[in-house]
Structure formats: C-alpha cells, structure tokens
Amino acid sequence: DAGVTQSPTHLIKTRGQQVTLRCSPKSGHDTVSWYQQALGQGPQFIFQYYEEEERQRGNFPDRFSGHQFPNYSSELNVNALLLGDSALYLCASSPRFGGGGELFFGEGSRLTVL
Amino acid sequence: QQQVKQSPQSLIVQKGGISIINCAYENTAFDYFPWYQQFPGKGPALLIAIRPDVSEKKEGRFTISFNKSAKQFSLHIMDSQPGDSATYFCAAGVDSNYQLIWGAGTKLIIKP
Numbered sequence: 001d002a003g004v005t006q007s008p009t010h011l012i013k014t015r016g017q018q019v020t021l022r023c024s025p026k027s028g029h030d031t032v033s034w035y036q037q038a039l040g041q042g043p044q045f046i047f048q049y050y051e052e053e054e055r056q057r058g059n060f061p062d063r064f065s066g067h068q069f070p071n072y073s074s075e076l077n078v079n080a081l082l083l084g085d086s087a088l089y090l091c092a093s094s095p096r097f098g099g100g101g102e103l104f105f106g107e108g109s110r111l112t113v114l
Numbered sequence: 115q116q117q118v119k120q121s122p123q124s125l126i127v128q129k130g131g132i133s134i135i136n137c138a139y140e141n142t143a144f145d146y147f148p149w150y151q152q153f154p155g156k157g158p159a160l161l162i163a164i165r166p167d168v169s170e171k172k173e174g175r176f177t178i179s180f181n182k183s184a185k186q187f188s189l190h191i192m193d194s195q196p197g198d199s200a201t202y203f204c205a206a207g208v209d210s211n212y213q214l215i216w217g218a219g220t221k222l223i224i225k226p
Contacts (some may be wrong), residue, residue, distance in 0.1 A: 004157070033212055042120075042203050042216030043158065056213050090157050094212050101146045101209055105157030 002027065004093050004106035012112045013081050021076040021109045025093030032074040033103065034066060035090040043090055049074055050096050078111075086113045116141055118206050120217025128225050133191040135220045137204035140185065144206040148214070149178065149189045152201045161202070162189070165209070194224045 005024045013019050025032050031050040035043035045058035049068035068074045072093075078085055088110050092103035119138045127133045139147075148163035164171045164178040164187065171178045177190040191198055201221050205214040 031212065040219070042118075042205070042218050043214075044216070045213045048212060058213070092157075092212075099212075101148065101163060101207070101212065102160045103158075103212055103214070105159065107155065107157050 004091055004104050006089075006091050006106035006109050008109055009107065010110045010112075012114060014114050015081055015083060017081050017113075018077065018079045019081060019111060021078075021089050021091075021111075023074045023076070023091030023093075023106060025072050025074070025091075026104045029093035029095050029099075029104065030072050031094045031096050032068060032072065033092045033094070034074070034076045035092065036060075037088040037090055037108070039087070046076070081113045083113050086111060116215050118204060118215050118217045120204050120220060122220060123218070124221045124223070126223045126225060127194045129194060129196060131194050131224075133194045133198065133222055133224070134188060135202055135204070135222070136186065136188045137206075137217050138184075138186045139206045139215075141206070141215075142185070143208055144215075146207045146209045147178070147180065147187050148205050148207075149176075150203045150205065150216075152203065152219075158203060191222075194222075196224045196226050198222060199224050 033048040034046040037043045047057040052068045063079045088108040090108045092105045149161045150158035151161045152158040175192045180187045201219045204217040207214040
C-alpha cells in the first residue's frame with residue numbers, strides 16, 4: 001500500500017517563475033492538505049482540498065493556488081515566486097471521515113528560489 | 115491566539131534518560147493535540163495524540179501530559195534511545211478539520 005507520494009523531490013526556480021507540485025494521497029484517503037515548512041520551522045497550513053474544492057485556507061496569498069482531481073490527487077501552484085517561497089512543501093492526506101485526525105505526510109518537495 | 119509555543123528548541127539526553135518537550139497554546143477552541151516526529155529528509159509522522167477529555171495518554175515509551183487550565187501539554191519519552199533522535203513537533207487543531215497549528219519543533223539528540 002503506497003503512502004503519500006510527492007513530485008518532484010527537489011527543484012530550483014528563479015524569482016518571478018511559476019512552479020507546480022504534485023501529490024498522490026494514500027490509498028483510501030480523499031482529503032489533501034498542503035503545508036509549507038521553512039528551514040528550522042514547523043509546517044504552516046496552506047490549504048485543504050476535498051471533493052475537488054478548496055475547503056480551508058491558511059494565511060497565504062493568492063499566488064498560492066491548488067487543484068484536486070477526481071482521483072483525489074492534488075497540485076499546488078505558486079506564481080510569481082519570491083525568495084521567501086524557498087521551503088519544503090509537504091502534502092498530507094487523510095480520510096474525510098473516521099480518520100481520527102491523523103495526517104499522513106509525504107516526504108515533501110524541496111523548492112529553492114534563486 | 116493561533117500560536118503554539120514549543121520549548122526547548124534543542125535537547126540532548128543520555129541514552130536511557132527521560133526526554134521532555136513542552137508546548138503551550140492560546141486558542142481554547144483547540145481540542146486535538148498531536149505530536150509528530152520528523153527524521154531528516156522525511157515528512158512528519160504521527161507519534162501520539164490527545165484530546166482534552168483526558169489528562170494523560172501513554173503509548174509504549176511515549177506519554178502526553180495535558181493541563182487544560184494552564185493550556186499546556188508535554189511529551190515525555192521514557193528510556194530514550196539513539197533511534198529517538200529526531201525533530202519533534204507539537205501541534206493543535208480543531209477536530210472538525212485537519213488544519214493544524216504547529217510549534218517550531220525540538221531537535222532531540224540521544225547520546226549513546
């Protein structure tokens with residue numbers, strides 16, 4: 001049973017560019033959350049998707065957007081990249097109901113903005 | 115009011131000793147308090163979690179103590195082992211959703 005998978009694992013972009021990160025949730029999970037983890041910090045909630053819609057959003061600008069597909073996989077898009085967007089982007093999946101609150105994380109996508 | 119404050123930032127414990135990490139929260143609406151463990155290059159993994167209807171929860175060598183009136187909770191790792199060396203995060207949230215507010219993390223090193 002595959003866990004949460006994310007791609008790419010590492011990428012380097014320059015300021016002003018756009019990036020798309022991808023996530024496949026754990027089998028049986030229909031809810032995907034995205035977190036940004038800066039170096040030496042705890043993860044910060046970006047947004048959460050289920051039923052192909054953004055359901056909750058943290059304190060992130062509109063440059064951060066996402067999508068969820070019918071197979072529950074998800075994408076995170078960041079436009080107009082800033083140096084401060086350099087971070088580990090974590091995807092977490094969970095079942096919509098009955099999960100008890102546990103989030104299952106992927107290994108993340110390490111984004112470096114130059 | 116959304117913050118979760120975690121201490122210490124780093125901790126060195128001898129093998130066999132007790133590791134203690136503390137967290138404090140402000141939002142009284144929080145009703146779910148998990149601890150996650152993260153190894154280098156990996157995503158966080160749930161270690162243990164507690165809800166405010168109990169003051170303590172134990173799973174193997176890991177115990178959460180919860181003080182609702184003080185709005186504080188802590189993780190105790192008994193008989194700490196070198197394999198426990200990792201970064202530990204406390205978090206808090208409202209059970210009706212999975213949006214967690216995380217502490218800044220504690221880097222734990224267990225010396226053989």
